[in-house]
Amino acid sequence: MGISSAEFRRALGAFATGVTIITVSHESPGEASKIEGMTANAFTSVSLDPPLVLVCVDHDARTHAHLHARKRFGINVLAESQTAISKYYADPARTPSLTHDRAEAEAGARFSHTQHGTPILDEAIAYLECRLQTTYEAGDHTIFIAEVEEVVLREGEPLIWFRGKYRKMGE
Numbered sequence: 001m002g003i004s005s006a007e008f009r010r011a012l013g014a015f016a017t018g019v020t021i022i023t024v025s026h027e028s029p030g031e032a033s034k035i036e037g038m039t040a041n042a043f044t045s046v047s048l049d050p051p052l053v054l055v056c057v058d059h060d061a062r063t064h065a066h067l068h069a070r071k072r073f074g075i076n077v078l079a080e081s082q083t084a085i086s087k088y089y090a091d092p093a094r095t096p097s098l099t100h101d102r103a104e105a106e107a108g109a110r111f112s113h114t115q116h117g118t119p120i121l122d123e124a125i126a127y128l129e130c131r132l133q134t135t136y137e138a139g140d141h142t143i144f145i146a147e148v149e150e151v152v153l154r155e156g157e158p159l160i161w162f163r164g165k166y167r168k169m170g171e
Contacts, residue, residue: 016162017041019086022055023074023111023119026066035111035119037103038063039090041161042141043075051148053130056141067144071132072116076124079156080168085109085121086159114150127152 023037042056053075057064067073078086088107103109110122120127130146137143160167 013163016160016167018043019078019082019159019161019166020055021076021078021085021089021109021121021124022057022063022067023076023121024063024066024070024072025113025117025119026070035103036063036066037089037109037119037121039086040075046145052133052145053128053148054143054145056138056143058141060140064142067132068135072118073130073132073144073146074114074118074120075128075130076121077126078121078159079123079125079154080159081156082108082121082123082159083166086166120152123154123156125154125156125158 018041020040020043021037022040022043023035026034026036038057038061040055040057044054046052046054055075057067084107085103088103088109111119112122113119114129116129118129120129127150128148129150131149132144132146134145135142136145157169160169
């Protein structure tokens, strides 16, 4: 007896998670470096020594190819005030022309960059700069395992995703 994708989604929705934005810098021929990002809650630690994390990315996500090509990315743990940023980067209708160029105006997303050029989301409560180690194909997603090379921590409460809704601590 199989389960439906709706049942599976509802069951996974019972697991409260933090919300992250995966950021990667990419270059198009003849253009300056651009920021690509996506909302992800399929993120977890893998190892403390060495410090490894994983993120699962749908094969159809625009960010997928950039992660493979660049092999360096950021994981930004969102603060409870950053729901609009999460929604912006989770929007499947967002076309390539509506990438980072509109993120600040539409969602308040502002970025700085590390010495390696990796985008850091300002005001995220944690930031991890990652260097890709390996990938595994898993159904319609790729599991990206990366070594964490830098961490930035800030004060604040996390944005939570639970049962299909954004939540704040204490709700």
